[in-house]
Amino acid sequence: MTRIIVCLLFLSISQITVALTLNGIASYQQLRKEYYIAALYLSQSNDDPQSILQNQDRKRMALRVTAKRWSPRRWSLQWQNDIAINNVFSSDPDYTQGLLRFTGFLRDNLSKGDEVIIDYLPAEGTRISINNVTVVKTSTAQLFDALLNAWIGQVPPSREFKNNILSLSDDHKQLLDRYNSLSYSGDRTAMVNSWIAAEKETAAAFQKEQQLKRARALAAKKAEEEAKQKAQQKQARASKPTKPPSKKVIRKPVKKQKIVSTTTPSKEKKSKAQIKAEQDYYLALYRWELRRAIHQAVEYPAWARQFGQKGLVTVNFTVNRQAEIKKLDAQDQGASDLLVNELKRATTEVVPFLLPPDALEGKQWDISISYRFDPNSDDQPYVAKPSLPESLQSDKKLSSSQYKKVLGSYLGTVRAIIEEGIEYPEWSKRLNQKGKVVFEITINQDGIITETKAIESSRHEALNQAVLDAINIAQPLPIIPIELGINQTSIRIEHAFK
Template sequence: MKPIKFVIALMVFATALSAQASPLLNGLALEQQFNKDRYIAAVYSETLANSTEVVLDNNTPRSLEVRIVADSMSARRFRNQWMEGIAINNGGDTLTSQADNMVTFAKLFNGRLKKGDHLTVAFAANTGATTVALNGVTLGKIEDRKFFNTLLRAWVGPVPPSSEFRGGLLAAGNVDSSLLSRYEQLKPSGDRIAQVRAQVESLNAEQEDKTEVAAAKPAPAATKPKPTKPKLTADIPPPTLASIGDKPASAMKKVEAPKPSKPKPSKAALAREMEEDDEDEAPLTADLILARQIYHSSLLRHTFPYIRYPKRAQERGQEGSVRLKVTIDSKGDVTDIQTLQDSRYSSLNRAAVDAVKRAGPYPAAPPQLAKGNFNFTIPITFRLPD
């Protein structure tokens, strides 16, 4: 009887360990644009933590989840915002090595995301694979152990969407009860799940047809190989927070009064504009994605020296995050500045806009991107030393 009891004890112990190893909700964060709620992001991990280093442990199974709050969202806009965060929170070597994976990831996003949708990005520590699913329907898988952290750094890296956003995700399980309740109530309908499944099956069938047609074509005659272009490489120093103290004279351009222009559209109109899909977006390639990431990072690097922490805000202990949408033309001249997310303090909001005005003109766009205007976002964090 004793051996049997010992086996049973081992089984109970293994079951307990398995239960303990289930993913735990580490934190939640609400994303807003133009003061409108967009989605709630979540980080799950076997180990609850309030530090970036622990959450980025590649030996731990983890997952990211996004639940859509807005009635409708452009999947492409959502993806582009995520990729901007990747560009400014990962080193040059990572951006270069992950460019092909970013193409695969980006092509998974089509159409529109609807209220209640669950987007899940799960990392399997035993295989290193990252699986992307929408409402339980698998969209794709990326077999690269380093890819998941490339995505996660966009949320918890040195320049997150906002300091509040990162703080919410790094809550070590201590989440806001009202936000958690709202998060748990967001669920896709049965019809929506069926719609997503049908769309994915249709795309997969279309891809299989293309593969069969390509396989049926006769092999092309041998030709002299074309010289390959050297792959772009990124060399991007990390951006900094808003600075306190004196700046060199070169960084203290006078903020000029804005030129007379036609009345700006309302925030509602701007929100609608943000929801429009970019129908004329160029076909995604690794070089194009990397060019966008490098250029976007260079624009932020160009901006940060011009950010000034208002002295009155320092004296009052005021801190906060501001996120701006900036439009520049092909020469780098600023044509528009809009506030996607503001802080509680008007002085910090003005300081962020003034920094962009001082920073212009920006470096001209590279040839691959020098067609019309270029839009990019700038997250600026005003934080006092501890």
């Protein structure tokens, strides 16, 4: 009876394998280097991407490595980029966990002959193996579809690749012969098994370490609570409540405005050294303004943050007097295409709205902007505003009315920027929560908020947080006008939710 069941099982598996036919085969290349030959197997031939994705029959993506060396880093970046540009971001934990494991599984280089099989099995879900060792399993088709989209989506590796995967071309026999000639040895299977064994050892060690940490934390917490109880018995009950920590705010770009330097050169005759110092100042000021605005416009790509991608990206470009960009290129220093493209996008969006100072001589200038991407922090290294050279400093002071007018205009601009970012929380609106919120903020010369103080709070914490979020998102604010001659100023932000 057991032998019959085994035979039937064998026949069943064989029938499933035979049922799949080669739909297409293609060569995956980047920068003229071939990494693997890809093959797509379906239950019946199909050249329509949408129909293939919707089909619930068994499907298989197979790839055999042709490169002598395919490093874990290059594997990860290639797949992550291809996945991100062809799929809508999803925070589904099972799906993203599968993607993270697939793109980050390698512990050593893949080499010529290694085989990766990505199967969709209707009764099981997605199963991925490397050299016949299962490394990823999920219960749905979502992971398979995301990986297949990297081949046949809107932005495939190339038009030729997509066409060849969707239907067999005239020269597919030659590529198929190369594909069939590739194979891996038992040592390569053992290598993948060793990765899994090492993973299990690491996980066990980590779990043991976490248990020790939890035990220490519980002991420390217990001791702290005992000490706290003793202290509370000795203290008066009238203690001030502590302010709850504010939520992490995701930066988003504020409405962009054209910025033109208001500093005008003196008409007095100046030395060559003074003129050079002034020109250096105007160029440094322009670069500083560009850096501030571009950093503010950068949005961490959701996929890049999900994949934990980070790194320093630098864009170099030439800009002319009309604020037109020429010769834009980037240095990634190990960062992914997602991060590089985001800094490029922010640059091309911001630069046309920032005109160079009228007093800056020349027709075009070279600019370099760097941005450090880190999933855990959006903070960037602080760069102080360029100091005004002595030849541009004036001994003349503004009259009282002029001072009030310039300061009033500046504070009005700041207030308008923050007000624009205040959003009435949807649930607060539905619950008819109302109230007035007042904060006082202190702004330094560079437009950075150095202090935020609650003056009047609503009894609804969501309303208070909405105003605080708008204040944080607005940074950096416009710089304090030089003619005011002050290092900082304060302003009250009042908002009534009605």
